[in-house]
Amino acid sequence: xxxxxxxxxAGDMFFEDFRVGQVFHSPPHVITEEALLQFxxxxxxxxxxxxxxxxxxxxxFGQRLVHGPYGLARFFGALHDLHIVDxxxxxxxxxxxxxxxxxxxxxxxxxxxxxTRCRRTSAGDQGVVNRHVLLKRExxxxxxxxxxxxxxxxxxxxxxxxxxxxxxxxxxxxTKDLAARxxxxxxxxxxxxxFDGTIGLQAGTVATSLRIYKGKVLEAAAKSLLGxxxxxxxxxxxxxxxxxxxxxxxxxxxxxxxxxxxxxxxxYLRLTKALMRIWESGREMAGEML
Numbered sequence: 001x002x003x004x005x006x007x008x009x010a011g012d013m014f015f016e017d018f019r020v021g022q023v024f025h026s027p028p029h030v031i032t033e034e035a036l037l038q039f040x041x042x043x044x045x046x047x048x049x050x051x052x053x054x055x056x057x058x059x060x061f062g063q064r065l066v067h068g069p070y071g072l073a074r075f076f077g078a079l080h081d082l083h084i085v086d087x088x089x090x091x092x093x094x095x096x097x098x099x100x101x102x103x104x105x106x107x108x109x110x111x112x113x114x115x116t117r118c119r120r121t122s123a124g125d126q127g128v129v130n131r132h133v134l135l136k137r138e139x140x141x142x143x144x145x146x147x148x149x150x151x152x153x154x155x156x157x158x159x160x161x162x163x164x165x166x167x168x169x170x171x172x173x174x175t176k177d178l179a180a181r182x183x184x185x186x187x188x189x190x191x192x193x194x195f196d197g198t199i200g201l202q203a204g205t206v207a208t209s210l211r212i213y214k215g216k217v218l219e220a221a222a223k224s225l226l227g228x229x230x231x232x233x234x235x236x237x238x239x240x241x242x243x244x245x246x247x248x249x250x251x252x253x254x255x256x257x258x259x260x261x262x263x264x265x266x267x268y269l270r271l272t273k274a275l276m277r278i279w280e281s282g283r284e285m286a287g288e289m290l
Contacts, residue, residue: 012087013154015127020167021244021290026078026111026126028250029136038130039070064105071135071144078111090126090151095145101137108138114146116147116236117204119168124157132206135191147204147236166285169203169239172222174285179210179220181281188281189215191274198269200228201278210278230263232275242279243286250279 031290038044048055049065056064062277072095080086103109104290117130128149135144193215200209209228234242238258242250253259261268268275 008012011213013152014088014116015120016151016155017290018115018127018129018152020066020115020118020169020286021116021240024082024084024111024113026082026113028108028110029074029078030108031070031103031105035175036064036066039067043067043069055071061102061104062160063104066105066107068099068144071099071103071109072097072146074109075111075146075148077132078079078233079113083132085150087151090153091153093128093149093151095146095148096117097144099144101141101143103137103143107143109143110138112135112136114235114237114240117168119171120154120158121151123219126151127151127154129164130236132235132240133238166289168200168245169204169236169243170208172208174282175201175208175210175220175222177215177285178278178281181278181285182210183217185277185281188274191271191277195267195271196265197229198224198226199274199278200224200263202231202233203239207231207233209265209271228263230261230265230268232259232261234259234269243282244290248276248279248283 007090017132037051040051043068049059050056051064053064056062059065064097094187112134114132115129116132118127120127129152130147133144133148134142136142166174166177182192192212195215197212198209198211200207201257202208208220208222209224209231210217211221211224234253235258238253242248
């Protein structure tokens with residue numbers, strides 16, 4: 001059984017110091033009127049909803065609305081305040097952000113940052129770290145959510161793929177290691193004895209597949225010749241929580257809509273026991289690294 005990763009202490013971190021499941025919490029930041037007006041000036045967005053108190057009082061919000069991108073900007077400020085990668089960061093790679101609820105002057109904001117994937121670059125001296133971010137008001141309300149990846153220095157050069165693959169969900173080596181475990185799993189073999197097809201798995205944008213024939217895994221690769229019979233998919237965050245959490249809660253997460261299925265619903269349902277063995281095997285692999 002895996003143990004839930006604990007919150008880590010911030011510090012100047014290299015690629016090797018990051019692990020999937022690590023969580024960082026930012027100190028609170030209170031939005032001031034001065035900050036709102038300064039952001040309007042810098043961004044050039046001086047819409048009355050943001051800067052005119054009398055106008056904003058007559059809107060559905062009843063007060064001035066803080067710019068949505070202010071939250072995103074504050075995330076990078078909070079990251080700087082944590083001093084996680086002051087000397088080791090190389091650059092930002094991407095940002096995907098959702099604005100869920102409004103923020104107002106006086107709100108106290110905090111960020112929860114979860115590491116969801118770490119992979120070394122082909123040169124070996126750098127690494128890509130994926131993060132899931134929640135922006136919350138002090139009462140716990142989630143205002144914004146997003147994912148962002150950055151490039152960070154590695155402490156030591158190493159060949160690509162030489163790092164432990166047990167937490168690189170749906171990556172090439174993870175898939176091969178999973179297949180090897182499943183081939184020696186009697187319960188998985190019994191659950192797939194009448195199945196001739198391919199189970200697809202996808203964590204975020206990374207997909208893989210297991211070609212199965214009568215209880216045996218014939219092939220484990222990113223793609224199968226005829227495509228998956230069905231694919232079970234979820235975000236990197238959901239995979240991280242499932243694989244590193246204190247229990248296998250795949251069923252509750254599925255009922256909440258965190259996992260989705262594309263393809264044959266019939267085969268998916270009749271292979272429920274096989275899927276549970278996949279999750280348990282993946283959790284065992286992750287647990288050996290945590």
